[in-house]
Amino acid sequence: MADAEEAQSGSTSLTPTDKDASKICILLNATGNVPIIKKRTWTVDPNKTVSWIQKFIHKYLKLDASEQIFLYVNQTFAPAPDQIIKNLYDCHGTNGKLVLYYCKNQAWG
Amino acid sequence: MAHDREVLRMIWEGQIAICFQADGDEIVGLKPEPFYLMVSRLSYLPLVTDKVRKYFSPYIPNEHQEGAVWFDFNGTPLRLHFPIGVLFDLLHPEGDTAPWCLTIHFSHFPEETLVKLNTKELLESHYMSCLKEADVLKHRGQVISSMQKKDHNQLWLGLINDKFDQFWAVNRRLMEPYSDQESFKNIPIRIYYDDDFTYTQKLISPLSESGQKKNLADLMAELSTPVRKAVGIRTHGIDLHEETQLQWMSEHMSYPDNFLHLSIEYKNV
Structure with missing residues (x-):
């Protein structure tokens, strides 16, 4: 599985040993007219928030400050910005992954 | 119900x-x-x-x-x-x-x-997302997605205008087990430990492996670890009886966002 040290933005450093065990695997899918991130699978710290992921995508795609990233879980609902990835994964993860969809406009209400 | x-x-x-x-x-x-x-x-x-x-x-x-x-x-x-x-x-x-x-x-x-959810419009959209997530947990999202926009509006207007009958006329459908089932697939639940607003959400089934309806004592056992034992559960300012069934709790004591918001008291073992 592809590793995502970039996703940490250097904010936390993890030792190679605990890295895989403690992190959560997320799958990022573009939807609508948003640029595609080629690398779809990332691993993130379970305590990172939805807004952290949104900022990460925003930065990665070099979007304008005026543009917004919306995130959806399994094409159904938009989690709150302060929700943590662990809670979403525990309730909505499938096959060891949390599937997230991102776009620049509201997609699924 | x-x-x-x-x-x-x-x-x-x-x-x-x-x-x-x-x-x-x-x-x-x-x-x-x-x-x-x-x-x-x-x-x-x-x-x-x-x-x-x-x-x-x-x-x-x-x-x-x-x-x-x-x-x-x-x-x-x-x-x-x-x-x-x-x-x-x-x-x-x-x-x-x-x-x-x-x-x-x-x-x-x-x-x-x-989080800057400070206007009615932003809160409405947040509230609808909570309802959708709760319905994904209860009915795989099938009830909320079969509703019309006017039903969604009725829930929101019932809540913000404090109209119990208007709200429950629609919410009733979200609070019934789906088709021939006797209970939800999972119980939408947020579990708070202390006053820093962090909460845990995980899949909690209303039924035990043998198909019995679980009660709060079962939930407390599920939330306990060898070093930390759950000893009490509160919501709406009420201490809950440990024989209360989870399915009943979800149907009757959820907040309008369709989640149970429970504070758990722990004792170190």
Whole structure:
């Protein structure tokens, strides 16, 4: 599985040993007219928030400050910005992954 | 479901007395008297504080009039998108019957700690997302997605205008097990440990492996670890009896966002 040290933005450093065990695997899918991130699978710290992921995508795609990233879980609902990835994964993860969809406009209400 | 309607009504009518005070550093001239208000436990701060904002705004300098309003209790900023009853139960000392004293701020919105869901429109969209997530857990999302836009509006308007019958005429459908089932697939539940607003969400089935309906004692066992034992559960300011069934709890004691918001008391073993 592809590793995502970039996703940490250097904010936390993890030792190679605990890295895989403690992190959560997320799958990022573009939807609508948003640029595609080629690398779809990332691993993130379970305590990172939805807004952290949104900022990460925003930065990665070099979007304008005026543009917004919306995130959806399994094409159904938009989690709150302060929700943590662990809670979403525990309730909505499938096959060891949390599937997230991102776009620049509201997609699924 | 229908026969315990009185419980729904009592939960709906739960109120909290709040004493709003101005932030001394924001006021021009004399500090205004506090503003007292009874608010629904089930509502959200931005939905019930139009009057409070209007009352204090003459004392606020012009440059802060249009600022994003927020509140704190003893220096802790209050989440605008958590139901007021959840905030109160996490932060308010038990047994203290005096009004809850909050400070209203018109400037310096703490972007680092608070999500800026400060308008009715943003809250409505957050609320609908909570309902959708809850329905994904209960019915794989099939009930909410079969509803029409007008049903969604009716839920929201029922909540913000405090119309119990209007709200429950639609919410009833979300609170019934799907088709031939006797219970939900999972119980939408948020579990709070202490007063820092972090919560845990995980898949909690209403049924045990043998198909029996689980009660709160079963839930406490599930939440206990070898070093930490769950010994009590509270919601809506009420200590819950451990024989209460999870399915019944979900149908009758969920907040309007369709989640049970439970505070757990732990004892170290």
